[in-house]
Every structure is written in C-alpha cells, then in structure tokens.
Amino acid sequence: MVKWKRLPLNSNYAVAYAVKDADVDVIAAYPITPQTTIVEKIAEFLANGEFDAEMIHVESEHSALSALVGASAAGARVFTATASQGLELMHEILHIASGSRLPIVMAIATRALSAPISIWCDYSDLMNTRDASWITFINSSAQEVYDTLIMAYKIAEDPRVLLPVMSAHDGYIMSHTVEPVDVAEDPEDIRRFIPKRRDRINILDPDRPVSIGTIVRPEWFYEVKYQQVVAMREARKVIKEAQEEFASRFGRRHDVIETHMMDDAELAILTYGGIYGTAREAVDMMRAKGMKVGSVKLRLWRPFPADELRKALSNVQAVAVVDRAISYGTPIAGPVALEVISLFYDEKDAPKVISFVAGIGQRTVTEYDFVGIAEKSLKYLSSGSIPKETIYWGVRGVEV
C-alpha cells in the first residue's frame, strides 16, 4: 500500500515534489514569474541531496528548452517550467521538441502576455501553443498538479506517443496559494509507476548511431508530420490507460474532463484551470435556488477530449464556455469555445454554445460572475437568440 504524507503546498511546490519523485535527470530553466519558485524548490531539493539531477542554468527560455532537446535526445528524463513571455520565447523549440518526438515534460504557471505588462494570470500564453503538437493538461488543484506531472512522464515516454507534455496551472491563483497535497512518503512508489525506459529509437547512442533533426524534402515531410497526428490520436488512449493505472495504484482518479451536477442540467458552464472550483461553487448556489445548471471542467486541452465532451454535453440545451484567453479578430474569440462549437457542427439537436471571455489579466471572477453568466445564458436560451459573438464579461463600459 502506498503511503502518503499530507503537506501544505502551493501548485508550484507540488510540481517540484513531482519532479523529485519522478527522479528527473536533467532540469534546465530560466526564472520567470510566476513559475520561478518551481525551479527554486527543485534547486533546494538538489542542494539538500534529496534527489540527484543535472541542473543547467541557461540564459533564456529558448536555451532552456534547447538544452532539454539535447538532453532528451541523449536519453535523459527532463523537465522545465516557464510562463508567459518565457513560453513565447520557447515557441520555436516547442515545435522542434514535438517534431523530434522527444518526451519532454514542462510545467506552466499561466500568465497573461505583454503588452501591457502583466505578471498576473490568464491563459493567453498557453493557448498560443495550441498547434505545437504538445499534449496539454490544465489543472485545477495542487493535488491534480502533482498527479498530472507524474502521469505526464508515463504518457510522454510511451512508445505509442513520444510527444512532449505541458501541464499548466493558474499563475498566482494556484502557483502561490497553498492547498493540502498528498505526496508519496517513499518516492520509489512513484518511480515504480514510471520506470525509466530506453526503448525509444530517438536516443543518441554511440553503439547505435542515429541522426536527429534532419532536413526533409517535400516528398517525405508530410508523412513525418502525419505521424504526429497519429501519435496525438494514440495519446487519447494512452492518457486513459495512465489515469486508470494511476487510480488503481494510488487511489486517486482523474479524467480528461470532470462534471458536476450534469445529470439533469439544462445549462452547462464549461471552463478550465483554477476558476473551475469557483464555477462549481456557483453551480451549488444556483442549484439551491432551483436552477438546473451543471459544470464541466476541461482538464485535457490537447488532444481535445471530443468524445467525452460530446457525451457530457449531450443532454443540455446550452453550454456557456468561459475562456481566459482572446483570439483577436474572430467573432468567437474564446479558443475552447471554438472547439466546442466545432464538436457540434452540423449536428441536429446540438446544445447551443455561448462563448464568454472572463478573467483576463487575472480580473477577479467570483461565484457571482458565474451566476451572472448562467442567468444571461438562460435568458439568451429562452429568447431563442444565441449571440454569434463572444461576450466579454466584466469589461467596464460594455453592456451585456
């Protein structure tokens, strides 16, 4: 039986504990708020001899991920963490990591993008990485952060997948707030769940030399990129298996989506990250008043859990998708809302999708905001006119 110790940890520290327990070999990172304390805590573990790893101090995030591309190609288990501008600076290497099929794992403490400068949370940094072929999780609690990061190695290193994994949590709201987290008393319990494997072909080994990072002409390139499409498809299955094994070994069950009060709901509120907890509380408040509202959490962003969402939303009349990022210049500006709309495209009796944007640059979103969003959505539904554009919730001077 696995023994746990309950520690008060913020999500950044939960990441650091997971990295220690996963026995990562190489860490390369550059400090950026609000991620910095992840790597600080890891450095503390290393200094105290609590685990052994190579920590590479680099001069930028571009170099951090580049160093990991090399280390992962050499067969090491690797980790980095970043946020906001740092993630943007990595962007080029994001594609190189996934295209080279290296199982790199990265934590993101999400933060709004400049300009103007904001160190506070929204998901504009994470959403910009949408097409980089990284498996992307969005966590809602520090426990989930710890568990997801451990599963991330299981998923990334699976020979059917071999894609990098990003695991995100809210900057500040989660990265700097303390929650009780169960961490393994004995890291060996975790290490038995994710044994290190050297069976992938893209490892640089003098006894079996390979070239990684080749130039590929038009008659080959398309096929190589299609392999990534298939790997993402496979990942959906592998993620399910990893969650299943995690649950049976450790007794904590996670899924790609989470639902609350959805059995008889007429309206669903769909969101992700730290504000999901707020949405769930708002649902309980509305239920107490007799409103048939439920909530859905998106925990996995890529690969998009299409089947699970379609099933979860099959009985509601409408779904209000609350995004924390803006895709500028398109009528539906919520990245997740766009995906949910595409789920039901051309389907009869599909739920109406209403796109909301909220919590930009860490503008506070309370239970009452969710109640307001739900009331507004129900009003649209009863009037029969669903807005074709995103509703920017909470902008001063905009009437909704």
Next chain:
Amino acid sequence: MAESKEKFPQTPIVLKEPKWNEVWMGALIPEPGNSVLNNTGTWRVFRPIIDQDRCIRCLICWMYCPEPAIKILDKPYKTKQGREYKITLEIDYNYCKGCGICVQECPVKAIEFVEEVK
C-alpha cells in the same frame, strides 16, 4: 513509426514511396552514411535529352555539368550518317537537377530540354 530496420527504404525513393508508417519516426536517420541512397534529381522540372546522332562527343556538357550527372560510357555508337564513336554520353537522371546548363552550352544544339510530366 517504423519499428524495424527492414522497413527502411533501400531502393531509390522515386521508385518506391514509403507510406507514413514506413518512414522513420520524426525523420530520424538510423543508418549513418545513407545519403548515398538519396537521389538528388527528384525535383527536376525540365529533363535534358541528348540526341546521340547530333552529339559530336566534344565533352563540353560533361565539363559544365555542376552535379556531375553526365556519364562518359565506353559504348560504341554509329550515327545515322555513318559516323562511328567509341564513347556515348548519357545523363544520370537520378542526380540531374535539370538546370539546363548543358542545353545552353552544347555547341551543336544536340540536347533537348523537355518538361517532366508526372
């Protein structure tokens, strides 16, 4: 995601085009030095064709070819006019990129330049 070495295409790619799952994962190259298998003439748009009857074996095309993709073969040839040569010039289309320099430089205009039709 090809698993075994056997699946690696050994024949020229213009002859056998591997499917997505026969290509090495992430365009990895598992056999060092395998660039000799790589035919560099696959992107030719125009194909030079030597008219063996007009060719006077001056070797100017052979000198100018940047690849070099023109081969001098010990193959006797008798032209329609009855002239006998001990050698024949042939273009190696696996490597000819269709730059047309030979066509331009041939003093007797013995090289035709024909569009490739796929």
